[in-house]
Amino acid sequence: MRNKFADVFFEESKKNKKLGLVVADISPAGSIEKFRKSFPKRFINTGVAEQIMIGMCAGMAQQGMRMVAYTIATFSLYRPFEFVRDDICYQNLPITIVGIGGGVTYSTLGATHHAQEDISIATSLPNMQVICPADPLETEAATKWCLKKSKKPTYLRLGKAGEYNFTKISNEKWSFGKIRLIKKGKNIAILSVGTVIKIAFDIINKSKNNLKDSSVYSFSTIKPFDTKTLKKIFKNYKRIIVIEESSGSGTVSSQLKAFAQEQRYFGKINTFNLKDEFIHVYGSHDDILKSHELTFKKIIRKIK
Amino acid sequence: MNNYLASIKRCKIYRKKILLLSKKLSALHIAPAFSCIEIVDFIYSKFINKKENIFIMSKGHASIIQYIVLNEKGLISNKELDRFCKPNGILGTHPDYGTPGIYASTGSLGHGAGLAVGRAYAKKVMKQKGFVICLLSDGELQEGSTWEAVMMAANKKLDNLIFFVDNNDFSGLERMSVSHKAFYPIDKKFSSFGWQTFKVNGHNYNQINNCFKKKNLKPKVIICKTIKGKGVSFMENVPIWHYRSPNEKELITALKELDNEK
Numbered sequence: 304m305r306n307k308f309a310d311v312f313f314e315e316s317k318k319n320k321k322l323g324l325v326v327a328d329i330s331p332a333g334s335i336e337k338f339r340k341s342f343p344k345r346f347i348n349t350g351v352a353e354q355i356m357i358g359m360c361a362g363m364a365q366q367g368m369r370m371v372a373y374t375i376a377t378f379s380l381y382r383p384f385e386f387v388r389d390d391i392c393y394q395n396l397p398i399t400i401v402g403i404g405g406g407v408t409y410s411t412l413g414a415t416h417h418a419q420e421d422i423s424i425a426t427s428l429p430n431m432q433v434i435c436p437a438d439p440l441e442t443e444a445a446t447k448w449c450l451k452k453s454k455k456p457t458y459l460r461l462g463k464a465g466e467y468n469f470t471k472i473s474n475e476k477w478s479f480g481k482i483r484l485i486k487k488g489k490n491i492a493i494l495s496v497g498t499v500i501k502i503a504f505d506i507i508n509k510s511k512n513n514l515k516d517s518s519v520y521s522f523s524t525i526k527p528f529d530t531k532t533l534k535k536i537f538k539n540y541k542r543i544i545v546i547e548e549s550s551g552s553g554t555v556s557s558q559l560k561a562f563a564q565e566q567r568y569f570g571k572i573n574t575f576n577l578k579d580e581f582i583h584v585y586g587s588h589d590d591i592l593k594s595h596e597l598t599f600k601k602i603i604r605k606i607k
Numbered sequence: 608m609n610n611y612l613a614s615i616k617r618c619k620i621y622r623k624k625i626l627l628l629s630k631k632l633s634a635l636h637i638a639p640a641f642s643c644i645e646i647v648d649f650i651y652s653k654f655i656n657k658k659e660n661i662f663i664m665s666k667g668h669a670s671i672i673q674y675i676v677l678n679e680k681g682l683i684s685n686k687e688l689d690r691f692c693k694p695n696g697i698l699g700t701h702p703d704y705g706t707p708g709i710y711a712s713t714g715s716l717g718h719g720a721g722l723a724v725g726r727a728y729a730k731k732v733m734k735q736k737g738f739v740i741c742l743l744s745d746g747e748l749q750e751g752s753t754w755e756a757v758m759m760a761a762n763k764k765l766d767n768l769i770f771f772v773d774n775n776d777f778s779g780l781e782r783m784s785v786s787h788k789a790f791y792p793i794d795k796k797f798s799s800f801g802w803q804t805f806k807v808n809g810h811n812y813n814q815i816n817n818c819f820k821k822k823n824l825k826p827k828v829i830i831c832k833t834i835k836g837k838g839v840s841f842m843e844n845v846p847i848w849h850y851r852s853p854n855e856k857e858l859i860t861a862l863k864e865l866d867n868e869k
């Protein structure tokens with residue numbers, strides 16, 4: 304996903320001379336390095352200094368440039384939080400804040416590098432749009448939208464590298480603000496947020512019962528919240544499952560439950576999120592998801 | 608054996624142990640650790656032999672050297688060291704408060720200084736003996752939070768506070784003297800904030816030790832000139848080794864080099 308973002312950004316930067324990128328001592332993936340070489344003035348590395356990364360982005364945007372801030376998710380959103388809130392959101396500037404390694408992707412680096420609450424935090428900010436693509440293909444579409452169309456602040460949560468393109472089988476195009484049907488089934492609507500879409504596909508590919516014939520949706524825009532499509536989903540399914548690699552209020556799970564209550568949806572809803580805990584466990588990404596009980600096996604057991 | 612030679616001997620063993628551990632993990636942060644081995648060794652042999660002294664590893668990504676020393680001291684078992692970054696172990700890439708011998712959870716840069724100032728000030732309030740020592744990377748001096756702590760320490764005249772700066776001139780991405788020229792001079796910045804300031808070769812025990820001859824009522828900073836990746840020629844000042852672990856061949860070469868070193 305990182306590389307896809309970088310490719311799109313580099314291509315776009317050749318066409319739009321006002322496009323700039325600010326990083327805080329993060330080695331730029333693939334094409335970002337090319338961008339840096341081609342347009343050194345529009346690439347800024349503030350060093351290990353995240354507040355000025357956000358501050359400069361805001362100032363440059365006010366002068367008319369189209370700016371992107373880019374670093375590890377915890378450091379792009381948490382460290383400079385009040386700068387994001389006041390400089391970017393309060394002033395409503397069309398800046399994209401990219402958070403790399405959202406969720407617990409940085410599995411051996413521990414809680415200081417885990418963005419568990421980023422979705423919750425980002426959705427709580429007025430004016431902020433929140434996008435969490437499922438795979439490189441959605442990253443491509445979302446990045447293009449952020450760089451060309453967006454008129455407001457956006458938090459773009461990405462994974463790391465090597466994600467499989469689960470959404471390539473979809474008949475629907477990615478579009479901002481819309482829940483997207485990836486695979487159609489009859490029984491259950493599985494709404495997945497971000498790269499955990501792989502668990503959604505495990506459910507339909509590996510389970511033996513009627514779960515096999517479920518629909519998979521990519522819930523990639525979390526804010527604004529797509530209530531229109533949700534109403535249709537409420538109408539068409541008796542059971543909804545949400546899978547997302549984040550915790551707290553403002554996540555799809557919590558927003559969906561509140562909306563279901565409001566709409567008097569009488570079906571079943573099961574939500575699977577990260578725990579509201581700092582888990583002192585290291586290992587692979589899957590190991591950490593396992594300790595948060597966010598795995599195919601655990602989910603299957605619970606929805607039987 | 609005098610302190611200087613003993614330090615050289617210990618640090619060579621530490622470097623080898625870190626290299627051998629790298630077989631188990633693809634991202635060990637070897638160069639950040641090699642950069643500050645002599646400093647960490649000095650801190651432990653001179654200060655952390657007394658209960659009242661405290662050491663905060665602010666550049667948490669170099670924790671492996673701290674774990675190795677704590678292992679020597681018997682606070683961390685061989686078994687735990689073997690399970691470094693594994694699901695059933697307690698040791699991750701960054702220090703975690705609650706692990707034996709670890710005084711603060713760090714890993715996000717620019718937090719150690721504030722914690723250290725808080726601890727040093729509380730010692731004053733509660734009339735406790737001992738020093739608070741904090742090891743910072745030079746990258747952390749790019750964070751505004753570090754300078755807030757530096758100013759506060761001088762406001763409170765914390766003469767029980769000692770900072771070591773691992774000045775290898777590299778952050779993760781590039782050489783600071785090239786990319787961020789206004790970063791220097793560091794010593795004048797600290798002294799104008801009211802600190803007692805020293806500049807030494809950070810790989811030399813004696814030079815570091817000499818900073819502790821004179822008493823002073825100010826907080827103390829020792830700016831240690833270091834080489835990132837020090838000890839293995841192909842790792843020195845090469846950015847990829849910030850993160851990467853050596854492959855089999857590189858490992859053998861690196862171990863050989865350390866053995867041939869005088």
Ligand SMILES: Cc1ncc(C[n+]2csc(CCOP(=O)(O)OP(=O)(O)O)c2C)c(N)n1
Nearest residue numbers: 328639714715716744745746747777778779
């Ligand atoms: C607040 C924060 N921003 C970014 C990072 C990611 N990061 C880890 S190490 C590093 C830079 C390493 O350079 P330096 O701090 O000088 O340490 P050293 O060269 O001694 O390894 C960065 C940017 C972080 N850990 N914390």
